Amino acid sequence: MMIFKGRAISKFSGEGEALVSKQPISFFGGVDRNGIIRERNHDLYGMDITGRILIFPRGKGSTVGSYIIYQLKKNGHAPAGIINIETEPIIATGCIIAEIPLIDRLEVNPLEKIRTGDYVLMDGKNGLVMVRRKIE
Amino acid sequence: MYLTKEEEKMLSGEYGPALRKAMELLVGLGDVFGAEKMIAIESTQISGASYNNIGDAGMEFLEELAEIGAKAKVKSTINPCGMDLDKWREMGINEEYYEKQMRIIRAFKRMGIEISCTCTPYLVGNLPKKGSHIAWSESSAVVFANSVIGAKTNREGGPSALAAAIAGRTPYYGLHIDENRVPNIIVKLEFKPRTAFEFSLLGYTIGRIAPSGIPYFKNLGTSDVDRLKIMGAALAASGGIAMFYLNAKNLDKAEKISIDWRELNQTKENLSSDGDPDLFCIGCPHCSPQEIKELARAIKGRRVRRGCGFWIWTSRGVYEKCKEYVKIIEGAGCKVFKDTCMVVYPLQLSGYSHMACNSCKAVHYVPSTSGMKASILELNSILERGLE
Numbered sequence: 001m002m003i004f005k006g007r008a009i010s011k012f013s014g015e016g017e018a019l020v021s022k023q024p025i026s027f028f029g030g031v032d033r034n035g036i037i038r039e040r041n042h043d044l045y046g047m048d049i050t051g052r053i054l055i056f057p058r059g060k061g062s063t064v065g066s067y068i069i070y071q072l073k074k075n076g077h078a079p080a081g082i083i084n085i086e087t088e089p090i091i092a093t094g095c096i097i098a099e100i101p102l103i104d105r106l107e108v109n110p111l112e113k114i115r116t117g118d119y120v121l122m123d124g125k126n127g128l129v130m131v132r133r134k135i136e
Numbered sequence: 137m138y139l140t141k142e143e144e145k146m147l148s149g150e151y152g153p154a155l156r157k158a159m160e161l162l163v164g165l166g167d168v169f170g171a172e173k174m175i176a177i178e179s180t181q182i183s184g185a186s187y188n189n190i191g192d193a194g195m196e197f198l199e200e201l202a203e204i205g206a207k208a209k210v211k212s213t214i215n216p217c218g219m220d221l222d223k224w225r226e227m228g229i230n231e232e233y234y235e236k237q238m239r240i241i242r243a244f245k246r247m248g249i250e251i252s253c254t255c256t257p258y259l260v261g262n263l264p265k266k267g268s269h270i271a272w273s274e275s276s277a278v279v280f281a282n283s284v285i286g287a288k289t290n291r292e293g294g295p296s297a298l299a300a301a302i303a304g305r306t307p308y309y310g311l312h313i314d315e316n317r318v319p320n321i322i323v324k325l326e327f328k329p330r331t332a333f334e335f336s337l338l339g340y341t342i343g344r345i346a347p348s349g350i351p352y353f354k355n356l357g358t359s360d361v362d363r364l365k366i367m368g369a370a371l372a373a374s375g376g377i378a379m380f381y382l383n384a385k386n387l388d389k390a391e392k393i394s395i396d397w398r399e400l401n402q403t404k405e406n407l408s409s410d411g412d413p414d415l416f417c418i419g420c421p422h423c424s425p426q427e428i429k430e431l432a433r434a435i436k437g438r439r440v441r442r443g444c445g446f447w448i449w450t451s452r453g454v455y456e457k458c459k460e461y462v463k464i465i466e467g468a469g470c471k472v473f474k475d476t477c478m479v480v481y482p483l484q485l486s487g488y489s490h491m492a493c494n495s496c497k498a499v500h501y502v503p504s505t506s507g508m509k510a511s512i513l514e515l516n517s518i519l520e521r522g523l524e
Binding site: 092 | 157160
């Protein structure tokens, strides 16, 4: 088990399988109501984010994205948590109003240290991320 | 982040779930931006009022917040919504859309927020005092508030402005702090802008060159409120500019740029589409009483050209004040819509295919919000081509 400390932005807790992207994500237009990534040419195109710990550099696009995150949560298709390299207000707002844990500025680069399929526990109160490596 | 005892109580839920939610968001964003504390605010302007923009997701969020008892603590107004609240049928809005837009309006009303539906709150009674802290989220109004009124606000998002309304506070960072309000670009003009159209082109050009700057216009040569209003909207549309100066000191570290007609012509070219416009629009930002009056003078006795639309956008407050002029304008076959605008209403429902407007902000957004073509034109050309 690896443990990393980061900055707690949305102070809730969650756990799930990691889904890692090297690209920024726009929830508005980029993710459909069922939690499927719909942005063309995105490295997660067609993937389902429901219940995953979604790890990506930062948010982008319209501020309406915050409301989309909230709606995903209400519909049962939200990620279980989000880890950014450096977050911004769209993702931060969405996670806080939807009560999804959000941690950024980990002491390591999460895109390198966490792989898709690893099991991740997020303690949003203390900004702790625990990672159990997927057995190949 | 330091919180007072009172703020701690709000955050812990002692005053109910609405204040807890509002404080969670404000504290979280305060953390993102490195705010040391909260500051009390005098007013808010809340964006994200159009069903066309925020959809079912935003509507449900606002309804839930109203349901758990959220109430605005300070004077709060909202942005244009997705239709004229009276003349929606004329705009091609269907019953389902109407009902959902009304659910959004009712949610705001329940929270004690004024149904102002305008991007120019400062023209209809939300006029904060000079030096006061506010939390505004309409980008053009943010520029106006910081630069013309002299109030202090960051560029808020819809939810953060709403949270600030509920909590009566906003995180203290960015443009709330005087040291961050120093001009860092000196703009020297090699020409004299005159019309609103030219001020808009200038704003759009500067926003593109210095998207996060605080420009000082050395020789702008005007303090006309309507011209500053349209320039501010453009500054915020092409970039992320939140304020400008007409008078400034402490310019030692500022970078100098000079702007001439060539740059403005380039901007004009970038904001032009092929073909002839068939929908002519004025009112981005919403028309002031003075602008409505001038339009009535120019339009009186003329007719809208066959096959074309001539739509003017303003606030409910200004519309009510200018009924006589509105009558003259509509007598010529033009439409005057209130509560909404070409950017937040689904303009493709107009039935036209190519909008012309004298505001760079409208021309910047309309192609992506409606799929229509858009071109920048000066007011005189709009009058010439739209009317006979």
